[in-house]
Amino acid sequence: MNPTSVKLLELTSLYCEQQLNEEQSTELQQLLKSDPVLLELFVSYVQLHGQLSWDSGVCGLRAAALCRMDKIVEDEDHADVVADSARRSALKASTSASDRVGNSSAAGSRLRTLVGLACVAAILLMMVSRLMSPSQQDGPNLVNQEPLSTGDVATVDSAAGTSIGPGSAEIPPLPLVGLNQRGNRRTAPDSEQEPRPSEPTGPVLDLSDDAAVIAALNDRLRAGWQENNVQPVATADDSEWVRRAYLTFTGRIPTAAEVRTFLNDSSARKRPVLVDALNQDLRTAENLAVIWTNLLIGRSNPREVNEDAMFVFLEEQFADNQPWLKTVGQLITASGRSDENGAANFLLAHLNNEATPATAVTARLFLGEQVQCTQCHDHPFARDVKQTQFWALNAFFKQVKRQPVLLDTRPMLVSMQDGRRRRVWELTDSNDGGMTFYETRRGQQVAVLPEYAGVVIPEDSPRNRREELWHLLETDPDQKVAR
Amino acid sequence: MTENSGRFQGVDDPDHRRSSAGPSEEFIRLFTQNQRAVFLSILPMVASPADAEEVLQETNVVILSKWEQFQPGSNFLAWCRAIARLEVFRFRRRDRRRAIHLDDAIVEIIAARVDEQSSADFDQRREALARCVEQLREKDQDLLRLRYAVGASGDDVAEQLGRPANSVYQSLGRIRRTLLECVRRRMTEGGAV
Numbered sequence: 001m002n003p004t005s006v007k008l009l010e011l012t013s014l015y016c017e018q019q020l021n022e023e024q025s026t027e028l029q030q031l032l033k034s035d036p037v038l039l040e041l042f043v044s045y046v047q048l049h050g051q052l053s054w055d056s057g058v059c060g061l062r063a064a065a066l067c068r069m070d071k072i073v074e075d076e077d078h079a080d081v082v083a084d085s086a087r088r089s090a091l092k093a094s095t096s097a098s099d100r101v102g103n104s105s106a107a108g109s110r111l112r113t114l115v116g117l118a119c120v121a122a123i124l125l126m127m128v129s130r131l132m133s134p135s136q137q138d139g140p141n142l143v144n145q146e147p148l149s150t151g152d153v154a155t156v157d158s159a160a161g162t163s164i165g166p167g168s169a170e171i172p173p174l175p176l177v178g179l180n181q182r183g184n185r186r187t188a189p190d191s192e193q194e195p196r197p198s199e200p201t202g203p204v205l206d207l208s209d210d211a212a213v214i215a216a217l218n219d220r221l222r223a224g225w226q227e228n229n230v231q232p233v234a235t236a237d238d239s240e241w242v243r244r245a246y247l248t249f250t251g252r253i254p255t256a257a258e259v260r261t262f263l264n265d266s267s268a269r270k271r272p273v274l275v276d277a278l279n280q281d282l283r284t285a286e287n288l289a290v291i292w293t294n295l296l297i298g299r300s301n302p303r304e305v306n307e308d309a310m311f312v313f314l315e316e317q318f319a320d321n322q323p324w325l326k327t328v329g330q331l332i333t334a335s336g337r338s339d340e341n342g343a344a345n346f347l348l349a350h351l352n353n354e355a356t357p358a359t360a361v362t363a364r365l366f367l368g369e370q371v372q373c374t375q376c377h378d379h380p381f382a383r384d385v386k387q388t389q390f391w392a393l394n395a396f397f398k399q400v401k402r403q404p405v406l407l408d409t410r411p412m413l414v415s416m417q418d419g420r421r422r423r424v425w426e427l428t429d430s431n432d433g434g435m436t437f438y439e440t441r442r443g444q445q446v447a448v449l450p451e452y453a454g455v456v457i458p459e460d461s462p463r464n465r466r467e468e469l470w471h472l473l474e475t476d477p478d479q480k481v482a483r
Numbered sequence: 484m485t486e487n488s489g490r491f492q493g494v495d496d497p498d499h500r501r502s503s504a505g506p507s508e509e510f511i512r513l514f515t516q517n518q519r520a521v522f523l524s525i526l527p528m529v530a531s532p533a534d535a536e537e538v539l540q541e542t543n544v545v546i547l548s549k550w551e552q553f554q555p556g557s558n559f560l561a562w563c564r565a566i567a568r569l570e571v572f573r574f575r576r577r578d579r580r581r582a583i584h585l586d587d588a589i590v591e592i593i594a595a596r597v598d599e600q601s602s603a604d605f606d607q608r609r610e611a612l613a614r615c616v617e618q619l620r621e622k623d624q625d626l627l628r629l630r631y632a633v634g635a636s637g638d639d640v641a642e643q644l645g646r647p648a649n650s651v652y653q654s655l656g657r658i659r660r661t662l663l664e665c666v667r668r669r670m671t672e673g674g675a676v
Contacts, residue, residue, distance in 0.1 A: 001664075013655065014652070015530050016531075017636075017637045017652055017655070025585070029585060029586060029589050033589065033592070039592065039593070039596050042527070043596050043597060043600075044663060044667070045659065046526055046527040047523045047526060047527065047605075047608075048612065048666065049526070049532070049659065050523045050526040050532055051523065052612075053631055054519055054522055054532070055612075056628075056631035298632060300625075300628040302629055302632045302640075303643075304643060356634075357633075357634055380544045
């Protein structure tokens, strides 16, 4: 490559990192004007930067698995709605991705599959949330074309089984035991939405009755198939099924011995029995802990938190079959050192940039809502999805800080299982309340107090804000967080 | 909020109910498939992926509200690009506080070059990029992972690694250059333009 080209690429790199000074900017522009070959190089380079950024925003640099997943969706010859094919790709992902990676025994590829599954489901959520308006009256009629029932999502990897929200006017939400039927969206008081019925509109489902729950889920699946003119594939045979079951729960394929045992078993209830056994299996707890460590902290762990401690914490939670709501509570209200309280590593990983990642990740992983966009502006269609809600949630994290733990005057270090050293951090809360400020697109400064589910925490409240948030999640009538 | 109400007459006004059922399945499919390509078309003109995403969102809003104006069978990406271009200029005018380094004239010629790119081109490059990344040294892949984690910047990475920012930018530049050469090699081998 000739020196001018090299120079151009250096300048372009600075351009991408927004590190160009005046002089360099002038030079770059001269070069671009002078030669179309250099222009071509510039465009290619910036777009490479864009590809890395876009692909990682969706799924991290494990883009290889993702590319192949997209190919499957594109190659299919269906004139169906995108959401349908995306949903099917998510369902297929639990088979094809696992088949593809199933033969490798490396831990890395297992993690890749699992996170890949979570990612495909995340793409599904992302695509849907980008297309869909949560509001049911204003906005383009895209909403009616994508009746994603929560029953479908339930078949995907459990880690991604968050609710997508009211996708359709046609399929009513699942009946809740003993509670008044409410819309699944928290609405702002001045919302223009049609009033929702507050009395139960369907039969109340007894969640302790397995047969009833299974029947209800099957009904929703069937309804979804009919809505979208989908022919379901045939029921999996035993060998397919046992492989999937082990992959889904324990994150690995069954051993030959395990397969033989299963295939030779002639009892009619062998599938539910195996599911129960796998559920209790310690390896399932481990697997879930891996998945959730990656979701909560991020595989690249940019804030250098203690992923091992988080893993151990999660493994205990899953092994003890703790209610999810309790685990979430611990994650939100944890304090102390990163090596002593594993749960603290969740927030420790996301407190940068005024805790905006903490807000976004909390909303996405625990509440099933994609709110990152509303950090900067209101939703363009949905009247009741507003920037102020993002910051009202963010305000709950205003008191929490992270500090490095020092040994003498040097940062204390601790070793992870893979040999990497991590600094030790401490998560603490200050007592000051005060307003949280954000800037609208017009440059106005707005102040908010912490608010969730319509409950505002006053500025001078003596109670710890994270505890307040936890309490609100517990008592939230919409029950956004699974029990 | 009312920031965008001027542009959403059709959406705000409850009496303007569309008689048709909304964008077709084909339109939605094209829309989603082309998101990445539109993003990549915007980026060279605004430098920062975060800014490009913002412009993309603005563009999407217009695309989705003007879906009726798209001629089925015509070039969807080209249509989106025309809309995106307007949004880029709107963005540049509006956000004075961001350091916009390029003159209007330069942005024009960049846009003209981008218009020549096809979506097949983008798809092939994506495949090629995935392969090329796999071939990088583990250290380099790690650095990329840190840099391209959501919300991260070069400065963040420098801070975490305890390296001077300059050296991190150098490394990133070198890695991207390597990737670029690798991708171009694969593209020419594959017979692509």
